[in-house]
Amino acid sequence: MVGDSSRIAGQDGLRADARRNRQRILAAARSVFAEHGIDAPMATVARRAGVGVATLYRRFPTRDALVRAAFAQQMDTCARALTEALADPDPWRGFQRLVETVCALQREERGFPAAFAAAFPDSTGEHARARERAERDFMTLVRRAQAAGALRPDFHPSDLVVALLSHCGLVTALPGDRAASRRLVAYLLQSFRAEAAHGALPAPSALSLRSLPLAAGGSTGHA
Amino acid sequence: MVGDSSRIAGQDGLRADARRNRQRILAAARSVFAEHGIDAPMATVARRAGVGVATLYRRFPTRDALVRAAFAQQMDTCARALTEALADPDPWRGFQRLVETVCALQREERGFPAAFAAAFPDSTGEHARARERAERDFMTLVRRAQAAGALRPDFHPSDLVVALLSHCGLVTALPGDRAASRRLVAYLLQSFRAEAAHGALPAPSALSLRSLPLAAGGSTGHA
DNA sequence: TGCCAAGCGGACGAGATCGTCCACTTGAGC
DNA sequence: GCTCAAGTGGACGATCTCGTCCGCTTGGCA
Numbered sequence: 001m002v003g004d005s006s007r008i009a010g011q012d013g014l015r016a017d018a019r020r021n022r023q024r025i026l027a028a029a030r031s032v033f034a035e036h037g038i039d040a041p042m043a044t045v046a047r048r049a050g051v052g053v054a055t056l057y058r059r060f061p062t063r064d065a066l067v068r069a070a071f072a073q074q075m076d077t078c079a080r081a082l083t084e085a086l087a088d089p090d091p092w093r094g095f096q097r098l099v100e101t102v103c104a105l106q107r108e109e110r111g112f113p114a115a116f117a118a119a120f121p122d123s124t125g126e127h128a129r130a131r132e133r134a135e136r137d138f139m140t141l142v143r144r145a146q147a148a149g150a151l152r153p154d155f156h157p158s159d160l161v162v163a164l165l166s167h168c169g170l171v172t173a174l175p176g177d178r179a180a181s182r183r184l185v186a187y188l189l190q191s192f193r194a195e196a197a198h199g200a201l202p203a204p205s206a207l208s209l210r211s212l213p214l215a216a217g218g219s220t221g222h223a
Numbered sequence: 224m225v226g227d228s229s230r231i232a233g234q235d236g237l238r239a240d241a242r243r244n245r246q247r248i249l250a251a252a253r254s255v256f257a258e259h260g261i262d263a264p265m266a267t268v269a270r271r272a273g274v275g276v277a278t279l280y281r282r283f284p285t286r287d288a289l290v291r292a293a294f295a296q297q298m299d300t301c302a303r304a305l306t307e308a309l310a311d312p313d314p315w316r317g318f319q320r321l322v323e324t325v326c327a328l329q330r331e332e333r334g335f336p337a338a339f340a341a342a343f344p345d346s347t348g349e350h351a352r353a354r355e356r357a358e359r360d361f362m363t364l365v366r367r368a369q370a371a372g373a374l375r376p377d378f379h380p381s382d383l384v385v386a387l388l389s390h391c392g393l394v395t396a397l398p399g400d401r402a403a404s405r406r407l408v409a410y411l412l413q414s415f416r417a418e419a420a421h422g423a424l425p426a427p428s429a430l431s432l433r434s435l436p437l438a439a440g441g442s443t444g445h446a
Numbered sequence: 447t448g449c450c451a452a453g454c455g456g457a458c459g460a461g462a463t464c465g466t467c468c469a470c471t472t473g474a475g476c
Numbered sequence: 477g478c479t480c481a482a483g484t485g486g487a488c489g490a491t492c493t494c495g496t497c498c499g500c501t502t503g504g505c506a
Contacts, residue, residue: 184385
């Protein structure tokens, strides 16, 4: 019984119809979460996907698992943005684009901000390794941008969390108001510039960057 | 029967025991909302207040009414901060203190941020008059601070909403992390300074300031 | 002290959501 | 085509929350 997978077809161990249903559930989840928030009833997701609740629960035993899987693609985009930022020869431009990309995602993908904020406190997830790497990468980016004299010297890596979570809150409070979101991003980026450093800042947060959901691992979320 | 108030004792038309209960409910609501968020069951509030649910519903027919009343004092503090800011001979210092006061309130009073954000979309409340005045006052403050060359000329009154709501989101996502909150406030205030105006900003939000919950009227909230 | 309207509390029915269980269906290999 | 494990759907009991109803209590005034 154990290890005998000769009968299963897909590479993910799912039968063709099951894999199809899984995709429909994820699409439905994104749509429902965007419309009603991530607290929408599971049954609503199941109905929109055209499957029974049991099927939904079998694939995603908890709401959290469903949320993560539904927005794994967006999380991946965040992780990719970090890689691209590091690859940019101009570290400030990389930094700027990283922040803008993540914020644009939060702004455009309804439901994602809530998923983003919800995923945040979980620093003990199974993606610890990917997160550690993201943390290290981001610190490298910060150091480079500071060495280039573009990023203010007192910028602390945890300030990224501050920026992203506050932006998250803004787009949650004012969904659809793109101007407000863009305005905040512009203000924050300006104040991160070296030229903006006038007085001393209060002490940075003790937040571990480890909990940053920038790199959420593969796009499957299927354990 | 109508208009005969000869038998009622308090100036608010409530019997002494009822007035006492009302206060206990408000205290309990603040405590429960701080602990479990403003979506906590009404019955929990009633239990903590030591009253029956019927008593709670009689005083506050909707959760919204309870939330408003529970945080009316904090709203008043916001309104007072605006008045004081206008009275300050240094308009920038007034502006700065206004933002810091409101953000400190959001930071320190657990539950208030949620109430603040929840109260926000309601621009049609019965406090329209007070709000209009607050809006006018704030615009005066902005104009003065800009004339003094302290506030950047492209600052738009709706940017206050952007700042307060994003801060709101931050403290909601990271309750207890005062350093993060202070850091965001410092960054935002720096980027609002005239010296920080480097490039052009994206267009401001079309938000009406009318919806700003800065002035929520009297401290009673009892209609 | 007595009256009575204002005030009170808890039981209760309605409605929503959760997550499981089980009998039926179907895809994939032979 | 046949077999059967994987997959499915919806009914169901448990739990929670809401807001009202109604019989009892009490504060304030005469």
